Structure formats: C-alpha cells, structure tokens
Amino acid sequence: MLLEGEKVYALDSKGKTTLWPTPGVGKIAAICSDQEGHLLVADMGHDCQVKAFDRAGHCVYRVGRRGGRPIRGRFIAEAMMHVSSVAVDAEGKIWVTENWDYPRRVSVWDRSGKLVRDYLGNTGYAGTGSYLHDQDPTLGYVGPLEFKLDYRSRSWKLTRILWVPDKTKGEGFEIGTGSHVLPQRFRSDVSGQMHEYLYVHDGRDAGGQVIYMEKAHGWQPVAAVSTLARLFDLSDHSGKISQSLPAEFRDCHPMDGVFWNDLNGDGKVQREECEIIPATGKGRRKKPPFSINNGWGGRIGRDLVFYTDGIWQFRPLRFTPDGAPVYGSKGMRKLIAERGDLVPIPEKNLLLCVSWQGYPGPTRVVGIDIERNRVLWEYPNPYPGVHGSHRATMPKPGMLIGPLKVMGVAKVNDEVGYVFIMRGNLGQDFIMTAEDGMFVSSMYQDCRLPGLTLPNREEQLLGMPMEGFSQGGEAFNGWFGRHDDGKLRETCGLARQACMVLELRGLEDIHRLPTQKLVIDAGLYAKVMARYQSEQERLGAQAKVVTVRRMKRWRLDGKMEKWRGITPLEVKREGSPESARVWLAHDAKNLYARFEVQDMSPWRNQGKDIYRLFKTGDCVDIQLSPSANTGRDPVAGDCRLVIAPAAQKRAVAVLMVPKLKRGKKSPYLYTSPVGQKRFDYVGRLSTAKIHVDVSDHHYVVEVAVPKQSLGIGVNTKSLRGDVGFISSDAAGTINTARTYWANRDTNLVNDEPQEAWFQPAVWGVLNLE
Secondary structure, eight states: OEEETTEEEEEOTTSOEEEEOOTTOOOEEEEEEOTTOOEEEEEOSSSOEEEEEOTTOOEEEEESOTTOOOSSEEOOTTOOOSEEEEEEOTTSOEEEEEOSSTTOEEEEEOTTSOEEEEEEOOOSGGGTTEEEBSSOTTEEEETTEEEEEETTTTEEEEEEEOOOOOGGGTOOOOOOSSOSSOOEEEEEOTTSSOEEEEEEOOTTTSOSEEEEEEETTEEEEEEEEEEHHHHTTOBOTTOOBOSOOOGGGTTSOTTOEEEEEOTTSSSSOOGGGEEEEOOBSSGGGOBOSSOOOOOTTOOOOTTOOEEETTTEEEOOSEEOTTSOEEOOGGGEEEOSSOOEEEEEEGGGTEEEEEEOTTTTSOEEEEEEETTTTEEEEEEEESBOHHHHHTTOOSOOTTOOBOEEEEEEEEEEETTTEEEEEEEETBSOEEEEETTTOOEEEEESOOTTSOOOOOOSSGGGGTTOOOTTOOOOBTOOOOEEEEOTTSOEEEEEOTTSSSOEEEEEOSGGGOOOOOOOOOOOOHHHHHHHHHHHHHHHHHHHHOOSEEEEEEOSSOOOSOOSGGGTTOOOEEEEOTTOSOEEEEEEEEOSSEEEEEEEEEOSSOSOBOOOOGGGTTTSBOEEEEEEETTOOOSSSOOTTOEEEEEEOOSSSSOEEEEEESSOSSSOOBOEEEEETTEEEEESEEEEOTTOEEEEEEETTEEEEEEEEEHHHHTOOTTOOEEEEEEEEEEEOTTSSSEEEEEESSOOOOOOOSOHHHHHOOOGGGOEEEEEO
16 A cells, blocks of 8 residues: 555555545545455544545444544543554554654554553653652652552553643643653642642743643643743753744843743733843843753742742742732842752741752752751762762762752651652662751662662562662652652652652651760871871872783683783772672783673673673673773774673674774764764674683683784784773663773763763773783
8 A cells, every 4th residue: 555645545566556545534644454455544634533444435444532632631542643653463453653742652442443452651761750749649640641540459540631732822831741850740728729730840841930720621831930932942952042032022032031920811921921031141142030940859839939040039929819829020039059959848948959059070968048048057969960970989878879859858757857858860869857957868779789670560569678679870750758648659760661659668767866976086087087198099009000911821711720920900899799800911912801700690691782782781891992092082993892691602792993993894873862972893703712601699701802803913012991891780681880990980871872982091001011
C-alpha cells in the first residue's frame, strides 16, 4: 500500500497502483493492513478513529470513540488522539500509538472496538516530572496528568489532564511531563476558603512562576510572575529570543518583568491584566528586573508566598472571590543575596536554601529567618549538584554529595520539628533538620559502591528495607512529604524512567542527642594540622610517574611469577571496597599489563555492543598518548583500549581512537541529550592477546598488545597514560563507578559521550625502560 496525501493506493507486484477508496476519512495519519487484507487507516479528522476498509471501500470495523477526546479534563480511555502509527499483531489486535505527551500512550483494541488495555509512559528521564499531591495520598502526577493511586492493590489509573493549552485559541502556560523542576499540587485556605492549587516554577522552559487553580469548568492558569519572553514562550532553553512579542506588547522588551493576573477569568494573557516592570541595562545587554528561577526543588508556601533567586520574595496582594492570588510589584521584597532551591516553611518563618552560588565549587545549605532577613544556620555543601559530585570523595557520615533538589519538608515529631530531604546526584538522599540544620542521615547507597539490584517483580519489594539499593546517578526526580493519612512518603528513581512511591518509616522516632561540650585547644589543633600537612605532603610526593620495566620472557598464562620485581600501580578510591593493582611491562614489540581487581560481582558485562562495553558493565581500561600529549583533549594518535567480558569468548579488546593518524577509519559518534563525541576509529583489536581468571570476589586480566597497534614507535621512551577499571551493578548491565590510577575526576557515569572521551592532561607519565 502507498499513502500519498489523503489517498491510499494498492500496489501490485508489477508496480501498478490502484486507488483504495476510504469514504468518510478526514485526515490520514497512518496506515497498515490486517491478516484479511483490509486497509486500516488512522483517521485523525473529525472522527479520530482507526477504520478498516475492504477493497470496495466498505468500512468493516472501527476502533476508538468517535470524535476522540478533549485535550484536557476527564481522561477518556476509549478515545484516541494524535495517532502517529497503527499495526495489527498475529492475534488480530490493533495497536495504536499516540504521538504526544498528554499522555504518552500505546493502546490495544480488538476488532469489536473494545479497548483491551493501554500502556502509558515512560516518565521523563529518571522519573522527572512525577510528584504527589502534598496532602491527598491518592493523587499522583506526571506534569499535568493526574493519576488515582490505590496503595492496597499497588495500582494507578489516569483520571484527568489538569491543563494543556489550546494554542489555536491563544492559550499558554504549557506544563511539561519531563521537567527536572518539581511542580507542587496542594490545597490551601489562605484566601478564606479551601481551594486546590498547582504551582509550576520552570523559569527556563515554561512560563516562569505560574499558579493554576481548579475552577467550576476545570483547571486553568490564574496568575504568573515572569518575563514577557517566558510568558509568551519566545525563548529557548538557553534564553535566546527567537520570536517577536504580540502586537499589544510591541512597546515592551522581551526581558521586561511582568505580573499577570487573570482578572477576566479566561486563562489568557491580555495587556490590561499585566503590570510591566522594565528590564535593566541597555540594548542587547538588557536583563530581567528580577529572577524567575528558584531551583529544581523550589516550593511555594501554603500562604502562596514564593521566592526566586536574588533572593526575591513575592507575596499575594489579595485574593479574588474565587480564591486566585493577585501578585504585583508592591508584594515584592528583597532578601539576602543567594540563589538555589528556595523552600519556605511559613509556620516557622523559615526559608531553606540549597545554594548554587559559586556552583560547581563548594556552596552551602542555609536556613534563613524570613522576618529578620538573616541566616540562622548553614551547612557545608562541598560537592553540589551534577558537576560538583564528579569530584566528590567516597561517602562519609554527614557529607553531602551532589544535592540536586529539595524534595519536600515534613514535621516528624515535636522534639525535632521539621525535616527536609535532598536528592543527591550519586544515588543517595540526605535528611536534615530544617530549624537548626543538623544532619540526620543519608538513605540509599552511593552508586559507586556495590548495591542491590531491583527484583523482577514489584511484589518482591513489599516490606523490604531499601538501604541496600542505589538510585544511581542523575536521579533527577523526587518528592517528599507527610500526607493526610499521617504517613511519610517519597518518590524515587530506582526504576529509572518510572516513578516509584515509597513509605518512609522511622523518622518519627529520631531524637536530638544531649548537648555535650567539645574542647579544642591549641595543642590539639596543632597536632591535627601537622597530621593533615603530613598527609598532603605524602600525597603530593606521589607524583604520577612510573617506569615501565622491560620484560625478558613473556607467557600469557595468568601466573604471577613473571611479574616478580615489578611494582604495581595502586588503583583505588578511599572508602570504596573495590580496588585494583596494575602491573605494566614491555619489550621490543609488545606492551603488557596485568590487572588484579577486587570486585563483589566480578567480571560481569552483559553488553552485546562493542562500542558501549565501557557503559554496560565491568571492564579494564588502558589509555595512552604516544606523543605524550598534555592537553585537555586527545590529539592524533591518542587512544584507549577497553577490555571487557565477551558473549562468546572470555574477553574482547576494543580500540578507541578519537583522531586517527593513519589507516582506515571506522568512525563512531557517541551522543546524549547534552552533547556528542566523535571517534575516527572504534573497533575490535584482534591483535590483543588476553587471559582472564575469575574467582568469587576477584578477577585477573592479563593482556599483551603489539606496540604498533597502539601507535607506540620503536624509539618511544616516554608517553603519557592511565589505567583503571570500570565497575558494574551486580547483574552486569550498567556501569556504576570508574576508578583510575591518575585521573581522580571520574565520578560521572551518566553521560556516554563524556565517559567515552579522555583527558590526557590528568594522566601520568610512563617512562619505558
């Protein structure tokens, strides 16, 4: 069959086409055929159905509710919209894909038109966009999608879509389903009556600081504090302006600040509903008069007061009769100079701030007295966020590693008061007291340490302690709070592109330790500093320079005898149970290496793609620059040899060369949503000879590689390089840690292009004897 415009043609074996009549079809989005040879057409015209036609053009059956479903409001499972693909399986069931986010859906139907089932999801990356209602435990969300939760049966059902704008009618304020910025659903009686609210505060990819409300006819936006550029979606993620302002705002600048209040109740922006605050600066350097960002975990108080970077406070001037807040410049107040996640606790006149000031360098977590505008307490945050965590040491009690967002706040008992939880970038959550900034505990494993693997069935997790699991790197989701049923819950990213809801038990039982006196005198201080200085000098003396001994006789047998007299390189990370020792040697033709690796789940890598073995499990790694390159990026000839388990054989060696000096190229492009790295050559190195021995918690890899294959010349006396090992989860399905002899900045395990790349500037020197 051939689809051309809105017409379908049957194509015979000789290439002849015949029009296939499809009477009554409005707009064809996709076609396929069933076992009987009927033509199935996804009609996305007025009917919004999948229709089956015989050769004469008779409609023999159809699936989907006629007319489709509305873009928002009650979710009608028996209807479809935005269909992009249709197929029929061996049992004659019709599979339909809907190509948009509200929701992401694949539905399955029988020929009678009955909906057999549907598949919704996934969520955004690592469960982003998912959260729970602050008070009602039965409501969960992905962006504007509302799900009814049943904890007893562990089931959920999509019931309605709160808000999707109809852009043909001039509506705006779209709510994404995959934003890292955490929306907030709650109820409040601050207006004098109880109302339901939704707070969305994505200042880069959405409308700024936006309040939505449930009204008699459904949900809609009622107020926003933003810039004109974000209010009308004129700028991209980087802030670049790509469109012009609407005609009634042409006398304004896109960077002007704006207070919009929906005074006429239509959910649309009109000029008379806006208070404009001129941008600062001149020409192209104009900037917004205030920030509209407040971190991934910023929140609004039940008094509907919120905060943005600066710090700026925004308090409602009043409320409309139906409970909508009205904001304006007279409700603004400037607080201390800070930025980050801003989370108010109005009951305690307290503002929490996980600071991004100076990121990715060390920052702080602070508690701010709102009324007096002063810092009450602060706690060190040495490795903030994604990029700060990449240089983090191994976890220690009380240490914050990569806080990404505040997940929420809850009162646990009268003695301790409120606590808040921060999600970390390397798999842990961190619990602190809100009123005085005391560290309570961490939860889950750091992803660089061996951890448990999720079982195959959800019911196996029931009642199971979770501290042995890790959320992995870049778990960008996370909500925490106490519901009206008295239970503390959080959402987590253990299932990655899904939202998992956990009940937290035991926080109600935490207590403060009795006050004790700690005396630090000059003698003790001098002793500690002397010990610290000695350790720093010891570390500084460990210059990353090694002499690679010449090997007289070599046999690939895994035995240790031939390495006697050669000092191994120690490859380890303080606090990690996994480590390695690596011996290097050479002769006129070959480079030799022996890796002895301590690993709780040794030599497991289920990867089948040789291009990605460094991502899919255990492997050892040799990185070299024959030209002794000291630059940040590789130059021609720099290479990497990854040795990993193979499906058929015991091991495979993969050579990766970003810039090939000579020879035939075999290019490969590593890509991710944030970048890409191109290699001139990635391929199996058949000239490498490998021997592997594996025991319970240990494996040995010996390898002999021709120098010529690595670009090492016969007269080369010195080169730069590094050696290390990559650890996997217990099943050998994904890498969890990278540990090297010279390069210590290797915590990143969530960006394939960056992990494929290498940095000669941080390597050591290898002098060939």
